[in-house]
Amino acid sequence: MTEWIRLKRVDIINLQNVEYGTITLSSKEGKWMSDCKADVLGIYGQNGSGKTTFVHAMKLLKMILQGESLQYEALPYITEGKMEAGMMAAFQLRCDGRMYYVEYKVTLRKEKFDEDHRGGNEKRLGVYVSREELKISSFDGGRWGRKHTLIVQDQDVEVLFSPQSLIKKMTGDKKEKLIDLLVAKSLARKQCTSFLFSHDAFSLFVDEGGELGSVCRALRTYGQKYLYVIDTRGWGPINMNAGIPLYFRVENKMQHRLDAGVVLFLLDRPTVMPKELYEPLKKVIAMMNPVLGEMIPHLQLELKDMGEQVLPDGKEGLALEAMSIRSKSKVPLRYESEGIKKIVAILSMLIAAYADFSITLVVDELDAGIFEYLLGELLAIFESSGKGQLIFTSHNLRPLETLSKESIIFTTVNPKNRYVRLKNIKPNNNLRSVYYGDIQLGGTLEPLYERTNNIAIEYALKRMARPVSKEGVCQQD
Known part of the structure; x- marks a missing residue:
């Protein structure tokens, strides 16, 4: 081990x-x-x-x-x-x-x-x-x-x-x-x-x-x-205003499982994702928000469930919209600046590397x-x-x-x-x-x-x- x-x-x-x-x-x-x-x-x-x-x-x-x-x-x-x-x-x-x-x-x-x-x-x-x-x-x-x-x-x-x-x-x-x-x-x-x-x-x-x-x-x-x-390919979707890649890593110690990867939130419409990703992504955002609010005053994120959808492979999915919240005002994250999108994209990985002696994050x-x-x-x-x-x-x-x-x-x-x-x-x-x-x-x-x-x-x-x-x-x- x-x-x-x-x-x-x-x-x-x-x-x-x-x-x-x-x-x-x-x-x-x-x-x-x-x-x-x-x-x-x-x-x-x-x-x-x-x-x-x-x-x-x-x-x-x-x-x-x-x-x-x-x-x-x-x-x-x-x-x-x-x-x-x-x-x-x-x-x-x-x-x-x-x-x-x-x-x-x-x-x-x-x-x-x-x-x-x-x-x-x-x-x-x-x-x-x-x-x-x-x-x-x-x-x-x-x-x-x-x-x-x-x-x-x-x-x-x-x-x-x-x-x-x-x-x-x-x-x-x-x-x-x-x-x-x-x-x-x-x-x-x-x-x-x-x-x-x-x-x-x-x-x-x-x-x-x-x-x-x-x-x-x-x-x-x-x-x-x-x-x-x-x-730099990871920043491509942000630079082209096509999407926001969210890099994440969440350890589920109860189930001895690691959820890690990257999901792309589209900038022109809600993003349809497999249902099993919803809970891990909610945990990621809940982990990010305290740090994000200190880095960018008063900014918080949440996932908005836009309803069930069917994925191309026939499986059930959810249409999700990433929302930014400032002073109780909610707008889609797509309207934030490029810098904020980039911070959001890598913040989960920064937090993971900050807390874990074994993680190497290269950016x-x-x-x-x-x-x-x-x-x-x-x-x-x-x-x-x-x-x-x-x-x-x-x-x-x-x-x-x-x-x-x-x-x-x-x-x-x-x-x-x-x-x-x-x-x-x-x-x-x-x-x-x-x-x-x-x-x-x-x-x-x-x-x-x-x-x-x-x-x-x-x-x-x-x-x-x-x-x-x-x-x-x-x-x-």
Whole structure:
């Protein structure tokens, strides 16, 4: 049983514009043990410098740990011109009464797959999980033991996995067990999923027990229940004024059940949802309202039941309208500002991450549409009294004035060393001013900003502002 799990570090190799980058959470010395304090990490840098790449890496990690196929989903994330990409995620966790430090390393590789298309057989480029490795160290006698390799599997070699002693331990004299593992590996290769976390192999490892079973179960649980990634596609419906995605997570301790996911409230009409979602959503809103009312004075939410409807699959549903309430005046939430819609969309997940040591919430462009003073105060509160992990990207620099220096990472112009923390920051330094100074004057080992030529930009703007001929060419002076 997983008691808690904590992300400690992520290495990225050949993902989009990051050839190599390392991001470490909990940078303070002595913070390897569970101390029930929050990790807040803001990633800052110029456009196109690798902030969103980290978000995409976390999205891929979640898919891998859940045993999902990466065949076409991962293809856009591998650096152009590279055949392989990879990452390493390190965790500290406690399960079955023991504490472990775990490193999970995965390599993704491009390959052309046969695909039926209009009766013909075509080749289409995709991605498969080519190699996985688990390393582990246990905490015994008041100190960490030696880190050793638990398992290595490579889809491009004939050996099932290594070490051989693990194969013998799992299969013994049972040929059917060996066949099951071989079939599971073959299916993982064909379906472009992780072998360790594929449905068939995962159940075999967990049934075997021992450290491998405990660690695989803990990482799978992390991907399913504790890691949540909201990228810019999550904000798409709000930006297009099409809907409000409500991300939610509610634990039903009486029934030992977790209700989590995202529902989209339409902005042009009531939203028809399955009846079983009504009660969990009411609980989510009841949990959100006390916090929402403090963040946005006097604002409360409620679900208005607009009557029963029949879903396209023939099941019974309810037409629901999300309503905002101010001074007893009720209006549909669709009429609120973009910033309020965004706060509503992620507030349930923020509350869950604030309260749960194991949750990692990753949000791309957290600052978009949110008042900068509120953003800074909200993050400072999370850092000072929260428990979980919040990783965000932002262009608004207000958090640099409210968060500790350990909670901020900057991107560099060097694709081989994308992420750095600023050093030699004194307690009375304003990190925002220091960052601006480093951009303008330099002084860091890795440049933080690739200089733009203002004269060239001005010239290009003026050139494009000239009258255009019928042929579509800018006329000369």
